[in-house]
Amino acid sequence: MIELEDVSKVYSTGSPAIKNINLNIKKGEFVFIVGNSGSGKSTLIKLLLKELEPTSGKIVVNGKELAKLKRKKIPYYRRDIGVVFQDFRLLKDRNVYDNIAFAQRVVETPNKVIMRRVPAMLSLVGLSEKYRSFPKELSGGEQQRVALARAIVNNPAIMLADEPTGNLDPKNSWEIMKLLEEINKRGTTVLVVTHNREIVDAMNKRVITMHKGVIVSDETKGEYHEN
Ligand SMILES: Nc1ncnc2c1ncn2[C@@H]1O[C@H](COP(=O)(O)OP(=O)(O)OP(=O)(O)O)[C@@H](O)[C@H]1O
Numbered sequence: 001m002i003e004l005e006d007v008s009k010v011y012s013t014g015s016p017a018i019k020n021i022n023l024n025i026k027k028g029e030f031v032f033i034v035g036n037s038g039s040g041k042s043t044l045i046k047l048l049l050k051e052l053e054p055t056s057g058k059i060v061v062n063g064k065e066l067a068k069l070k071r072k073k074i075p076y077y078r079r080d081i082g083v084v085f086q087d088f089r090l091l092k093d094r095n096v097y098d099n100i101a102f103a104q105r106v107v108e109t110p111n112k113v114i115m116r117r118v119p120a121m122l123s124l125v126g127l128s129e130k131y132r133s134f135p136k137e138l139s140g141g142e143q144q145r146v147a148l149a150r151a152i153v154n155n156p157a158i159m160l161a162d163e164p165t166g167n168l169d170p171k172n173s174w175e176i177m178k179l180l181e182e183i184n185k186r187g188t189t190v191l192v193v194t195h196n197r198e199i200v201d202a203m204n205k206r207v208i209t210m211h212k213g214v215i216v217s218d219e220t221k222g223e224y225h226e227n
Protein backbone atom coordinates (compact mmCIF):
# COMPACT_ATOMS: atom_id res chain seq x y z
CA MET A 1 0.00 0.00 0.00
CA ILE A 2 2.91 2.33 0.83
CA GLU A 3 6.39 1.72 -0.52
CA LEU A 4 9.50 3.85 -0.23
CA GLU A 5 12.69 2.92 -2.01
CA ASP A 6 15.87 4.78 -1.06
CA VAL A 7 13.96 7.97 -0.46
CA SER A 8 15.84 11.11 0.58
CA LYS A 9 14.66 14.64 1.08
CA VAL A 10 16.99 17.60 1.35
CA TYR A 11 15.33 20.96 1.93
CA SER A 12 16.91 23.83 0.07
CA THR A 13 18.10 25.27 3.36
CA GLY A 14 20.13 22.48 4.77
CA SER A 15 21.01 18.96 5.69
CA PRO A 16 18.86 15.96 4.69
CA ALA A 17 15.55 15.68 6.56
CA ILE A 18 15.16 12.10 5.32
CA LYS A 19 18.06 9.88 4.33
CA ASN A 20 17.73 6.81 2.13
CA ILE A 21 14.58 5.47 3.69
CA ASN A 22 13.20 2.08 2.68
CA LEU A 23 9.77 1.21 3.96
CA ASN A 24 6.92 -1.10 3.13
CA ILE A 25 3.48 -0.81 4.69
CA LYS A 26 0.82 -3.30 3.70
CA LYS A 27 -2.87 -2.78 3.22
CA GLY A 28 -4.74 -2.85 6.51
CA GLU A 29 -1.76 -2.15 8.76
CA PHE A 30 -1.82 0.25 11.72
CA VAL A 31 1.58 1.89 12.13
CA PHE A 32 2.97 4.37 14.62
CA ILE A 33 5.82 6.64 13.57
CA VAL A 34 7.78 7.98 16.51
CA GLY A 35 11.03 9.82 16.99
CA ASN A 36 12.25 13.05 18.48
CA SER A 37 11.64 16.49 17.11
CA GLY A 38 13.25 17.09 13.74
CA SER A 39 13.70 13.40 12.94
CA GLY A 40 11.75 13.69 9.68
CA LYS A 41 8.27 12.38 10.57
CA SER A 42 6.25 15.25 9.14
CA THR A 43 8.50 15.35 6.09
CA LEU A 44 7.62 11.70 5.49
CA ILE A 45 3.88 12.47 5.74
CA LYS A 46 4.23 15.39 3.31
CA LEU A 47 6.09 13.19 0.83
CA LEU A 48 3.26 10.66 0.96
CA LEU A 49 0.72 13.40 0.29
CA LYS A 50 2.84 14.71 -2.57
CA GLU A 51 3.01 18.07 -0.84
CA LEU A 52 6.77 17.66 -1.21
CA GLU A 53 8.88 15.96 -3.85
CA PRO A 54 11.69 13.66 -2.74
CA THR A 55 15.22 14.68 -3.71
CA SER A 56 15.83 11.08 -4.73
CA GLY A 57 14.17 7.69 -4.48
CA LYS A 58 10.85 6.19 -5.41
CA ILE A 59 7.50 6.38 -3.62
CA VAL A 60 4.54 4.21 -4.51
CA VAL A 61 1.23 4.71 -2.71
CA ASN A 62 -1.94 2.81 -3.42
CA GLY A 63 -0.47 1.48 -6.65
CA LYS A 64 0.60 4.91 -7.90
CA GLU A 65 4.17 6.01 -8.40
CA LEU A 66 4.03 9.56 -7.09
CA ALA A 67 6.73 10.99 -9.35
CA LYS A 68 4.69 9.96 -12.39
CA LEU A 69 1.43 11.41 -11.12
CA LYS A 70 0.30 14.35 -13.27
CA ARG A 71 -0.60 17.59 -11.52
CA LYS A 72 -4.22 17.25 -12.65
CA LYS A 73 -4.47 13.84 -11.00
CA ILE A 74 -3.23 14.94 -7.59
CA PRO A 75 -6.68 15.87 -6.17
CA TYR A 76 -7.98 12.44 -7.16
CA TYR A 77 -4.95 10.78 -5.63
CA ARG A 78 -5.54 12.67 -2.38
CA ARG A 79 -9.22 11.70 -2.34
CA ASP A 80 -8.10 8.24 -1.31
CA ILE A 81 -6.07 9.57 1.60
CA GLY A 82 -7.56 10.92 4.80
CA VAL A 83 -5.39 13.39 6.69
CA VAL A 84 -5.49 14.73 10.24
CA PHE A 85 -3.11 17.25 11.79
CA GLN A 86 -2.34 18.43 15.29
CA ASP A 87 -4.09 21.78 14.74
CA PHE A 88 -7.36 20.30 13.34
CA ARG A 89 -7.50 22.69 10.34
CA LEU A 90 -11.26 23.03 10.26
CA LEU A 91 -13.00 25.75 8.26
CA LYS A 92 -13.74 28.39 10.89
CA ASP A 93 -16.71 29.98 9.11
CA ARG A 94 -18.55 26.71 8.52
CA ASN A 95 -20.43 24.57 10.97
CA VAL A 96 -19.65 20.94 11.74
CA TYR A 97 -22.00 19.59 9.08
CA ASP A 98 -20.52 21.78 6.35
CA ASN A 99 -16.96 21.05 7.38
CA ILE A 100 -17.61 17.39 6.70
CA ALA A 101 -19.80 17.99 3.64
CA PHE A 102 -17.19 20.30 2.11
CA ALA A 103 -14.66 17.52 1.53
CA GLN A 104 -17.27 15.69 -0.51
CA ARG A 105 -18.56 18.66 -2.48
CA VAL A 106 -14.99 19.21 -3.63
CA VAL A 107 -14.97 15.80 -5.25
CA GLU A 108 -18.51 16.33 -6.56
CA THR A 109 -20.32 13.80 -4.42
CA PRO A 110 -24.08 14.04 -5.06
CA ASN A 111 -25.94 15.95 -2.36
CA LYS A 112 -28.15 12.94 -1.66
CA VAL A 113 -25.08 10.90 -0.76
CA ILE A 114 -23.66 13.70 1.37
CA MET A 115 -26.90 13.95 3.33
CA ARG A 116 -26.67 10.28 4.14
CA ARG A 117 -22.97 10.11 4.91
CA VAL A 118 -22.46 13.16 7.12
CA PRO A 119 -24.85 12.00 9.88
CA ALA A 120 -23.29 8.53 9.73
CA MET A 121 -19.81 10.01 10.25
CA LEU A 122 -21.02 12.28 13.05
CA SER A 123 -22.55 9.35 14.81
CA LEU A 124 -19.33 7.35 14.44
CA VAL A 125 -17.33 10.09 16.16
CA GLY A 126 -20.07 10.72 18.74
CA LEU A 127 -21.01 14.24 17.66
CA SER A 128 -24.50 13.84 16.25
CA GLU A 129 -25.90 16.60 18.45
CA LYS A 130 -23.30 19.17 17.44
CA TYR A 131 -23.78 19.27 13.71
CA ARG A 132 -24.77 22.95 13.76
CA SER A 133 -21.92 24.12 15.98
CA PHE A 134 -19.03 26.16 14.67
CA PRO A 135 -15.46 25.05 15.40
CA LYS A 136 -14.92 27.78 18.02
CA GLU A 137 -17.89 26.43 19.97
CA LEU A 138 -16.26 23.01 20.30
CA SER A 139 -13.59 21.66 22.63
CA GLY A 140 -10.26 20.58 21.18
CA GLY A 141 -11.22 16.93 21.37
CA GLU A 142 -14.51 17.61 19.60
CA GLN A 143 -12.76 19.59 16.89
CA GLN A 144 -10.36 16.74 16.29
CA ARG A 145 -13.27 14.32 16.05
CA VAL A 146 -14.82 16.55 13.36
CA ALA A 147 -11.48 16.56 11.53
CA LEU A 148 -11.43 12.78 11.76
CA ALA A 149 -14.99 12.51 10.45
CA ARG A 150 -14.04 14.75 7.56
CA ALA A 151 -10.95 12.67 6.83
CA ILE A 152 -12.83 9.40 6.60
CA VAL A 153 -16.03 10.49 4.90
CA ASN A 154 -14.72 9.56 1.45
CA ASN A 155 -13.76 6.13 2.79
CA PRO A 156 -10.03 6.56 2.17
CA ALA A 157 -7.69 3.65 1.55
CA ILE A 158 -5.11 5.34 3.76
CA MET A 159 -5.31 7.56 6.80
CA LEU A 160 -2.32 9.79 7.68
CA ALA A 161 -2.36 11.46 11.08
CA ASP A 162 0.45 13.82 12.10
CA GLU A 163 0.33 14.22 15.89
CA PRO A 164 -3.49 14.01 15.98
CA THR A 165 -3.46 14.12 19.78
CA GLY A 166 -0.75 16.77 20.13
CA ASN A 167 -3.21 19.35 21.44
CA LEU A 168 -5.45 17.04 23.45
CA ASP A 169 -5.66 15.89 27.05
CA PRO A 170 -5.16 12.19 27.86
CA LYS A 171 -8.86 11.29 27.76
CA ASN A 172 -9.46 12.92 24.38
CA SER A 173 -6.19 11.50 23.08
CA TRP A 174 -7.38 8.01 23.86
CA GLU A 175 -10.74 8.63 22.21
CA ILE A 176 -9.05 9.80 19.01
CA MET A 177 -6.69 6.80 18.99
CA LYS A 178 -9.59 4.42 19.55
CA LEU A 179 -11.39 6.02 16.61
CA LEU A 180 -8.30 5.58 14.46
CA GLU A 181 -8.20 1.94 15.51
CA GLU A 182 -11.88 1.60 14.59
CA ILE A 183 -11.21 3.15 11.17
CA ASN A 184 -8.36 0.69 10.74
CA LYS A 185 -10.66 -2.22 11.59
CA ARG A 186 -12.96 -1.07 8.80
CA GLY A 187 -10.11 -1.65 6.35
CA THR A 188 -8.22 1.64 6.14
CA THR A 189 -4.43 1.53 6.40
CA VAL A 190 -3.49 3.92 9.22
CA LEU A 191 -0.23 5.80 9.86
CA VAL A 192 0.00 7.82 13.05
CA VAL A 193 2.85 10.14 13.97
CA THR A 194 2.87 10.66 17.72
CA HIS A 195 4.91 11.61 20.77
CA ASN A 196 2.44 9.85 23.05
CA ARG A 197 4.45 7.13 24.73
CA GLU A 198 1.64 5.78 26.89
CA ILE A 199 -0.67 5.17 23.95
CA VAL A 200 2.03 3.64 21.75
CA ASP A 201 3.08 1.25 24.53
CA ALA A 202 -0.50 0.25 25.29
CA MET A 203 -1.70 -0.35 21.74
CA ASN A 204 0.76 -3.04 20.64
CA LYS A 205 1.00 -1.96 17.02
CA ARG A 206 3.86 -1.76 14.56
CA VAL A 207 6.20 1.04 15.65
CA ILE A 208 8.71 2.72 13.36
CA THR A 209 11.26 4.89 15.12
CA MET A 210 13.04 7.67 13.24
CA HIS A 211 16.17 9.50 14.27
CA LYS A 212 17.87 12.23 12.25
CA GLY A 213 16.17 11.22 9.03
CA VAL A 214 16.69 7.47 9.21
CA ILE A 215 14.61 4.57 10.48
CA VAL A 216 16.44 3.23 13.52
CA SER A 217 13.93 0.55 14.46
CA ASP A 218 10.82 -1.08 13.05
CA GLU A 219 8.98 -3.49 15.34
CA THR A 220 5.79 -5.44 14.72
CA LYS A 221 4.43 -5.11 18.23
CA GLY A 222 6.60 -2.30 19.29
CA GLU A 223 7.06 0.23 22.02
CA TYR A 224 7.99 3.86 22.17
CA HIS A 225 11.77 4.24 22.12
CA GLU A 226 13.75 7.17 23.37
CA ASN A 227 16.58 8.17 21.10
N1 LIG B 1 10.17 23.66 5.01
C1 LIG B 1 11.36 23.35 5.51
N2 LIG B 1 12.49 23.96 5.09
C2 LIG B 1 13.69 23.63 5.57
N3 LIG B 1 13.90 22.69 6.51
C3 LIG B 1 12.81 22.05 6.98
C4 LIG B 1 11.50 22.34 6.52
N4 LIG B 1 10.62 21.54 7.18
C5 LIG B 1 11.36 20.79 8.01
N5 LIG B 1 12.67 21.09 7.91
C6 LIG B 1 13.78 20.43 8.63
O1 LIG B 1 13.76 19.05 8.34
C7 LIG B 1 14.00 18.26 9.48
C8 LIG B 1 12.84 17.31 9.74
O2 LIG B 1 11.68 18.06 10.05
P1 LIG B 1 10.26 17.40 10.31
O3 LIG B 1 9.26 18.48 10.37
O4 LIG B 1 10.05 16.33 9.30
O5 LIG B 1 10.49 16.75 11.73
P2 LIG B 1 9.47 16.00 12.72
O6 LIG B 1 10.03 14.65 13.00
O7 LIG B 1 8.09 16.06 12.18
O8 LIG B 1 9.59 16.88 14.06
P3 LIG B 1 8.45 17.23 15.18
O9 LIG B 1 8.34 16.04 16.05
O10 LIG B 1 9.05 18.40 15.89
O11 LIG B 1 7.19 17.58 14.45
C9 LIG B 1 14.25 19.25 10.63
O12 LIG B 1 15.62 19.41 10.76
C10 LIG B 1 13.61 20.53 10.13
O13 LIG B 1 14.25 21.65 10.63
Ligand SMILES: [Mg+2]
Pocket residue numbers: 041042043162
Ligand atom coordinates in the same frame (compact mmCIF):
# COMPACT_ATOMS: atom_id res chain seq x y z
MG1 LIG C 1 6.34 16.99 12.80
